[in-house]
Amino acid sequence: GNSVTQMEGPVTLSEEAFLTINCTYTATGYPSLFWYVQYPGEGLQLLLKATKADDKGSNKGFEATYRKETTSFHLEKGSVQVSDSAVYFCALSAGGYQKVTFGTGTKLQVIP
Amino acid sequence: NAGVTQTPKFQVLKTGQSMTLQCAQDMNHEYMSWYRQDPGMGLRLIHYSVGAGITDQGEVPNGYNVSRSTTEDFPLRLLSAAPSQTSVYFCASSSAAYEQYFGPGTRLTVT
Numbered sequence: 755g756n757s758v759t760q761m762e763g764p765v766t767l768s769e770e771a772f773l774t775i776n777c778t779y780t781a782t783g784y785p786s787l788f789w790y791v792q793y794p795g796e797g798l799q800l801l802l803k804a805t806k807a808d809d810k811g812s813n814k815g816f817e818a819t820y821r822k823e824t825t826s827f828h829l830e831k832g833s834v835q836v837s838d839s840a841v842y843f844c845a846l847s848a849g850g851y852q853k854v855t856f857g858t859g860t861k862l863q864v865i866p
Numbered sequence: 867n868a869g870v871t872q873t874p875k876f877q878v879l880k881t882g883q884s885m886t887l888q889c890a891q892d893m894n895h896e897y898m899s900w901y902r903q904d905p906g907m908g909l910r911l912i913h914y915s916v917g918a919g920i921t922d923q924g925e926v927p928n929g930y931n932v933s934r935s936t937t938e939d940f941p942l943r944l945l946s947a948a949p950s951q952t953s954v955y956f957c958a959s960s961s962a963a964y965e966q967y968f969g970p971g972t973r974l975t976v977t
Binding site: 803847854 | 907911958966967970971
């Protein structure tokens with residue numbers, strides 16, 4: 755079946771540091787890939803997405819590139835802020851609406 | 867435009883009690899889902915609906931019922947609460963693009 759593997763957290767960074775959160779996936783066919791963000795006490799919000807190989811999704815300074823050859827969708831940001839502290843979920847959608855699979859989430863803490 | 871709303875935000879139940887978690891969306895989305903979020907396990911799909919009158923089971927459906935009488939509403943019923951159902955529950959809706967819009971969640975504790 756489909757699966758999403760994210761790096762273990764928590765990840766603690768200083769403000770303005772470079773961020774990478776690794777995500778790899780296993781899926782049949784050609785899935786769409788997503789990053790969602792969950793701020794404390796809130797529901798998940800879509801951060802960015804990519805629907806085909808080599809697509810780059812970007813939003814709020816975050817980027818991720820759909821790499822089919824390595825089955826990866828790593829999240830990056832050049833300079834994190836304290837306000838980026840949240841839990842980040844990688845997800846894929848393949849084979850229909852009900853086939854959305856989430857990773858376990860990576861908690862990011864940014865310290866001033 | 868409120869998006870996806872959920873009530874209540876917090877609930878404490880005793881084992882064996884029943885309750886309904888409410889979910890509503892005002893985006894005219896066809897697809898709606900219920901997830902539970904547990905530490906270290908990400909989100910797991912409980913039930914989903916692809917339109918009014920159509921529901922189906924997800925990954926962890928046991929102990930839960932759903933119905934979808936209107937496009938807007940998708941309530942989740944706990945029939946006889948158990949401590950294993952202590953979790954945070956999220957409702958989500960989506961158009962065919964599969965990008966999901968989540969509600970703020972209900973934190974449920976079963977004692």
